[in-house]
Amino acid sequence: MLGAILKNFGEELSLEDVREPSNGIVLKVLATGLCHGDLHVINGDWRYEIKVELPKILGHEIVGEVVKGNGTFKEGDKVLVYNSIGCGKCKYCASKKYQYCEKVKIIGLNINGGFAEYVSVPSDNILLRVDGEPVKLAPLADAGITAYSSAKGITNEDSVLIIGTGAVALLALQILKLKGARVTVIGHNKNKLEKAKELGADEVINIKYDSTIASEVKESKFDYIIDYVGSDYTLSDSMWLLNREGELRIIGEFGGTITVPEQLLVLKGLKVRGILYGSFDDLISVYKLYNEGKIRPIVNTYKLRDINKAIRDLRDGRVIGRAVIVPP
Ligand SMILES: [Zn+2]
Numbered sequence: 001m002l003g004a005i006l007k008n009f010g011e012e013l014s015l016e017d018v019r020e021p022s023n024g025i026v027l028k029v030l031a032t033g034l035c036h037g038d039l040h041v042i043n044g045d046w047r048y049e050i051k052v053e054l055p056k057i058l059g060h061e062i063v064g065e066v067v068k069g070n071g072t073f074k075e076g077d078k079v080l081v082y083n084s085i086g087c088g089k090c091k092y093c094a095s096k097k098y099q100y101c102e103k104v105k106i107i108g109l110n111i112n113g114g115f116a117e118y119v120s121v122p123s124d125n126i127l128l129r130v131d132g133e134p135v136k137l138a139p140l141a142d143a144g145i146t147a148y149s150s151a152k153g154i155t156n157e158d159s160v161l162i163i164g165t166g167a168v169a170l171l172a173l174q175i176l177k178l179k180g181a182r183v184t185v186i187g188h189n190k191n192k193l194e195k196a197k198e199l200g201a202d203e204v205i206n207i208k209y210d211s212t213i214a215s216e217v218k219e220s221k222f223d224y225i226i227d228y229v230g231s232d233y234t235l236s237d238s239m240w241l242l243n244r245e246g247e248l249r250i251i252g253e254f255g256g257t258i259t260v261p262e263q264l265l266v267l268k269g270l271k272v273r274g275i276l277y278g279s280f281d282d283l284i285s286v287y288k289l290y291n292e293g294k295i296r297p298i299v300n301t302y303k304l305r306d307i308n309k310a311i312r313d314l315r316d317g318r319v320i321g322r323a324v325i326v327p328p
């Protein structure tokens with residue numbers, strides 16, 4: 001089968017003929033989303049935080065068709081893959097928050113993933129049977145779950161500032177609008193901001209490169225700020241823009257550092273939370289929203305053999321929504 005292999009950090013993926021997997025449940029890959037996380041892994045940015053042993057087939061946002069099943073899943077079933085596999089014994093696994101398990105293994109990082117024609121998954125409790133167009137379904141497996149989990153607890157009484165305009169942010173925006181929140185989106189890519197407006201943002205702010213977030217939104221305060229970037233630049237102003245008892249949620253993993261005067265936190269009762277991915281139940285919930293036509297993943301399709309072009313396009317900001325890879 002054709003597989004895109006990361007052989008060395010910092011290099012292009014190598015397209016090669018590799019042996020098809022045969023262990024566990026085997027899926028024919030229908031589509032796999034390309035995530036910013038993949039870019040960080042390819043660059044080697046996360047070499048010290050997340051151990052990825054090379055060579056590896058990346059791709060952790062997978063929709064596939066079962067070709068070798070078990071009792072529960074049969075040949076021909078179309079499934080979304082929840083990508084985090086926990087130990088099954090710890091308190092995080094007990095509450096189905098496998099992504100926080102100390103021994104978590106991620107399909108597409110620690111185990112070969114979806115940038116290939118076939119992928120093997122070790123157990124059936126990470127599969128969700130689905131219906132729909134594969135390229136639209138794939139982003140639900142990572143971007144969709146993360147968007148859903150990052151919007152939890154927010155209501156129609158809240159004002160929200162979304163920082164960033166990537167695939168997760170554009171899905172979260174739609175989910176927040178379903179909840180009735182007032183949503184402002186800030187970013188510096190005009191085309192992506194236009195898409196945010198089209199998807200229901202109450203306000204979009206096109207930030208200039210030499211400006212700061214605080215100076216662009218100086219008249220407003222927010223109950224929630226959700227940072228889908230996570231850089232020094234985006235983190236430097238956020239806490240100052242929160243209402244009393246406001247909450248900063250950080251989702252993006254750009255590697256920034258946050259410095260907050262403790263008195264600001266105390267006097268205003270502020271909260272800061274990191275949110276990684278979401279639970280299997282979040283996958284069920286976000287799929288339900290998609291299935292009912294309430295959210296719309298924005299996708300750009302690339303063939304597997306063109307994956308390095310997709311990577312360049314994503315890196316250079318040319319992809320609005322998700323780049324989704326379809327084999328071969
Ligand atoms: Zn991801």
Ligand SMILES: [Zn+2]
Pocket residue numbers: 086087088089090091092093101102103
């Ligand atoms: Zn565990």
